[in-house]
Amino acid sequence: MSIKTAVLIEQSGVIPYRIQDGQIEVMLITSSASKRWVIPKGLIEPDMTPQDSAAKEAWEEAGLLGKVFPDLLGTYEYQKSGYICQVGVFLMQVQAVLEIWPEASKRKRQWVSIPKAIKRVNEPELKLILGDLPNRFW
Template sequence: MRRKINKVLKQSGVIPYRERDGRIEILLITTRDLQDWVIPKGGIVNGMTPPASAAKEAWEEAGVIGEVDDNELGSYKYRKGGKVYRVKMYLLPVAKVSDYYPEADKRYRRWLDANHAIKLIKKDSLKRILKGFLQTKLTSCASSL
């Protein structure tokens, strides 16, 4: 019997962050059912680059705007509803936060110290990407002193 080959659906997402009082904070949002803390992500829109599509998701899901770094930070896979998704992750230094955005009534959002944010994320593969970002950021901050 032949095994069914699952198509991997492509998504992109961002780690929205800011520096405040010498600390790095990450913006997490809840899933629509308000059960888990996650980062903004979604399907890559036809005709858009993965970073541009991730910026669109950041606006729709979290109400944040900034210049997405085009360098892929990493990727992770997850399963949902019998489908497999691969999410390419990018950094988004947040320049503007709006109170009015498309999913404002569907999700909560919260700025958290980076280490606390990492503890709230459930997916280990996403935690690794966040930890890698934090290590790189701390190293670059220390070298600029």
Template sequence: MAQKTNKVLKQSGIVPYRMNNGTIEVLLITTSSQQDWVVPKGGIAGKMSPHDSAAKEAWEEAGVIGEVNPIEFGSYKYRKNGKIYSVKMYSLSVKMECDRFPEAGKRIKQWVKAKEAVKHVKKPSLRRILKEFAKYESKIDTM
């Protein structure tokens, strides 16, 4: 009997951030079911680079546009519906936030201090990613 191999599906995600009165804040969004707080992520589109695809997800899911750092700062894997996903994570310095964007009616957005974002998310893998992002606070000006 042949053994079934699980194909790992590649995705990219982004942590949108901004400076607000000297404090770094990250933008959390709800899942499409509005049950949990997450950050934008999705499948890598066509021939786009992972970081450009992550920036596209930031626009579609959160309505933010900005400068993406092309250097991956973390990654994680998760299972959903019997499939395995591998997500490369990037950061996005938000320059513009729009009220109208493709998934505006499906999601709620919330800006929170970077160090407090971990308290809002349930998934351990995403909490770890947000902790990794928070470590970059002192270096954020160079991102």
């Protein structure tokens, strides 16, 4: 009998936000394969901090440029290809939304309110992180 050890893959991601008419909006994107609503995230590049790596993912996956804050908002896990991915989540103040970006043909993106974002994402821990966002502003 063999025991399969779960492999944990560390990733980093951002919750991109803007203030629109006094309300916080976050940008969600679709995953490349299943078209679920997710946040920009990916493997932490070996030569980058988790924050810088997450900023790179926001550019590649969503066409967003901005300031990533240093504090970790929280973490969540999800399964992909038989592995467990643990995502460290950071807050990103969006400063530019590009019309052309590397994964534009693979993904949709949309600004949504926090309650709508909570309904759209699947991961329970990510829902909690999103729900706590207003406490960081007011």
